[in-house]
Amino acid sequence: MSTTDILDLSAAAAAAAIGGGSLSATELFEAYRDRAASDRAAGDAGLNCFTWVAADAPSEPVDAPLAGVPVAVKDLFCTEGVPSQAGSRILEGYLPPYTATAVSRLRAGGAPLLAKTNQDEFAMGSSNENSAFGPVRNPWDRERVPGGSSGGSAAAVAAGLAPWALGTDTGGSVRQPAALCGIVGLKPTYGAVSRYGMIAFASSLDQAGPLTRDVTDAALMLRHMVGRDPCDATSLAFPGEIELPTAERLDGIRLGVPQELTGEGIERGVLDAFAAAIEQAKELGAEVSDVHLPHAPHALSAYYVLAPAECSSNLARYDGVRYGMRATDAHDLLDMYMRTRHDGFGAEVKRRIMLGTYALSSGYYEAYYGRAQRVRTRISEDFRTAFEQIDFVVTPTAPSVAFRLGEKTADPLAMYLNDYCTVPMSLAGIPAISIPCGHSEGLPVGLQIAGPAFSENRLLDAARALERSIAFDARPARV
Amino acid sequence: MAALARLALGEEEVEPMARELSAVLDHVARISELDLENVPPTSHVVEVTGALRADEPTPCLPREVVLSQAPLANDEGFLVPSPQA
Numbered sequence: 001m002s003t004t005d006i007l008d009l010s011a012a013a014a015a016a017a018i019g020g021g022s023l024s025a026t027e028l029f030e031a032y033r034d035r036a037a038s039d040r041a042a043g044d045a046g047l048n049c050f051t052w053v054a055a056d057a058p059s060e061p062v063d064a065p066l067a068g069v070p071v072a073v074k075d076l077f078c079t080e081g082v083p084s085q086a087g088s089r090i091l092e093g094y095l096p097p098y099t100a101t102a103v104s105r106l107r108a109g110g111a112p113l114l115a116k117t118n119q120d121e122f123a124m125g126s127s128n129e130n131s132a133f134g135p136v137r138n139p140w141d142r143e144r145v146p147g148g149s150s151g152g153s154a155a156a157v158a159a160g161l162a163p164w165a166l167g168t169d170t171g172g173s174v175r176q177p178a179a180l181c182g183i184v185g186l187k188p189t190y191g192a193v194s195r196y197g198m199i200a201f202a203s204s205l206d207q208a209g210p211l212t213r214d215v216t217d218a219a220l221m222l223r224h225m226v227g228r229d230p231c232d233a234t235s236l237a238f239p240g241e242i243e244l245p246t247a248e249r250l251d252g253i254r255l256g257v258p259q260e261l262t263g264e265g266i267e268r269g270v271l272d273a274f275a276a277a278i279e280q281a282k283e284l285g286a287e288v289s290d291v292h293l294p295h296a297p298h299a300l301s302a303y304y305v306l307a308p309a310e311c312s313s314n315l316a317r318y319d320g321v322r323y324g325m326r327a328t329d330a331h332d333l334l335d336m337y338m339r340t341r342h343d344g345f346g347a348e349v350k351r352r353i354m355l356g357t358y359a360l361s362s363g364y365y366e367a368y369y370g371r372a373q374r375v376r377t378r379i380s381e382d383f384r385t386a387f388e389q390i391d392f393v394v395t396p397t398a399p400s401v402a403f404r405l406g407e408k409t410a411d412p413l414a415m416y417l418n419d420y421c422t423v424p425m426s427l428a429g430i431p432a433i434s435i436p437c438g439h440s441e442g443l444p445v446g447l448q449i450a451g452p453a454f455s456e457n458r459l460l461d462a463a464r465a466l467e468r469s470i471a472f473d474a475r476p477a478r479v
Numbered sequence: 480m481a482a483l484a485r486l487a488l489g490e491e492e493v494e495p496m497a498r499e500l501s502a503v504l505d506h507v508a509r510i511s512e513l514d515l516e517n518v519p520p521t522s523h524v525v526e527v528t529g530a531l532r533a534d535e536p537t538p539c540l541p542r543e544v545v546l547s548q549a550p551l552a553n554d555e556g557f558l559v560p561s562p563q564a
Contacts, residue, residue: 094548095548096548097540097544097545097547097548098540189525190524190525191525191527204523204524230532233530233532234523234527234530236525236527295513298509298510298513300506301506301507301508301509301510302507302510304503304506304507305507305510312484316485319485320550321549321550321557321559322545322548322549322557323548323549323550324548324550325550326550326551330560331560332560332561332562332563333559333560333561333562334485334562335560336559336560337485338482338485338486338487339487341484341485341486341487342486342487342488342489345486347492350486350488350492350496351496351499351500351503353484353486354480354481354484354486354496354500355500355503355504357480357483357484358480358500358504361480361483367511368507370520371510371511371513371515372507372510373520373521373522374515374518374519374520374521375510375513375515376520376521376524377518377519377520377521378513378515378518380521380524412499412502412503413499413502413503413506416503416506427521427524428524429524429525453524453525
């Protein structure tokens with residue numbers, strides 16, 4: 001098989017080719033390893049997708065369903081003996097003594113580690129510009145962002161530098177970069193995948209999820225990640241198996257379009273591509289109706305209280321004592337803490353720590369954190385009510401196509417608005433997938449489909465039927 | 480607030496931080512418009528029962544492995560500057 005043929009295979013097709021004997025796992029690993037290593041070596045002249053690339057292919061043949069198809073993994077997953085910095089200077093030099101459950105499950109399923117991917121620092125960002133490793137570039141247009149925070153994972157898959165990748169989604173960090181890079185991104189039900197070994201941002205929201213070239217690959221990766229893990233008390237046994245999707249039609253499927261997430265603030269070109277996808281869904285037999293999520297417009301506000309609050313608490317552990325960097329020449333212990341955190345954290349992380357500390361401080365706790373948790377209840381109720389009448393909620397994934405590097409860095413609030421359509425599902429803990437549904441200005445647009453907790457199999461089926469019908473050409477020119 | 484967060488901020492960081500945080504707080508303050516009387520706060524998004532495990536000791540990472548990641552350590556523990564040097 002030629003290198004071009006190899007790179008054209010989806011992960012599922014590559015696993016099948018290895019199983020059928022027409023491709024060797026080593027050949028596949030090396031084809032991607034060489035491409036990933038070139039991108040890493042090129043630095044800012046490349047896409048800057050990776051923070052680390054494996055030196056060698058596994059020496060033993062892989063006797064497991066994924067057959068040796070390697071996976072690129074977001075930097076914030078702890079990988080034993082392999083640098084894991086969550087895109088932050090403060091974890092410089094950290095070599096975790098253990099591996100995250102999601103990564104070890106994928107490895108046990110037959111997917112070895114290809115590389116670690118660049119990301120926004122501690123997963124805080126929507127453009128991958130907040131990384132100690134520098135920004136990632138979008139393979140569709142080098143002057144534009146890939147989205148974030150799993151920007152390196154999304155760009156690597158879109159550019160054919162990895163067969164598939166693992167990311168994390170707190171408020172949209174898998175779905176939004178998938179949309180901006182023209183690939184598939186799935187945020188599973190909260191608890192479906194263990195968070196053990198994921199460097200925490202906001203524990204009540206963080207979920208690991210696949211970034212893949214198609215919906216079948218997303219299902220295949222998820223199948224090898226889900227399940228209860230004794231190391232994460234919030235993980236849950238998935239009811240049944242994750243099936244590979246087969247649906248070609250949407251007959252009898254009821255889709256709800258929430259006006260709250262499909263109007264003001266969304267770019268015209270994005271709305272046009274979204275409308276065209278809805279027409280496709282109708283042609284496939286879906287019933288489409290309006291649905292109301294009355295509290296969804298408040299989701300972003302609640303999210304930007306809750307996520308920073310949890311962040312300020314989770315990031316208290318970076319104090320220069322147990323791992324990573326320590327500021328030198330401190331004159332006492334407190335000074336050492338404060339200077340280490342000053343030197344080690346980037347601007348956005350500091351902003352969120354300050355915001356969270358404020359929201360949790362005595363006297364403000366009820367006004368901010370308490371109220372936000374009540375809004376969260378309302379948002380979950382909105383979805384529950386909607387799902388009594390419809391099967392899935394559909395929205396654009398992101399309000400715009402990929403924007404220019406530097407365009408939103410000076411205005412944190414404008415950056416936060418990227419998450420407008422994705423945070424409601426995060427707050428409700430429900431699964432949501434983004435699939436490419438068309439172009440605007442020559443750049444990909446994502447369609448988000450969200451369902452009730454643990455509806456992943458139905459969700460993947462619906463996404464697959466739409467994907468086939470839309471037939472999006474998911475590949476920018478190869479870099 | 481920065482001292483509470485154990486965060487030293489440089490002179491040049493204070494003004495932009497105050498301005499940006501004010502803009503974000505103005506936005507999030509919109510949740511004060513909602514009537515949330517008698518709405519319980521979310522404690523967990525997915526209903527879970529019986530999540531408690533038996534409280535049995537299990538092996539943890541060897542001390543030397545953990546200490547190997549510290550900026551400064553000896554055989555017994557992490558080394559830090561004195562609280563009142």
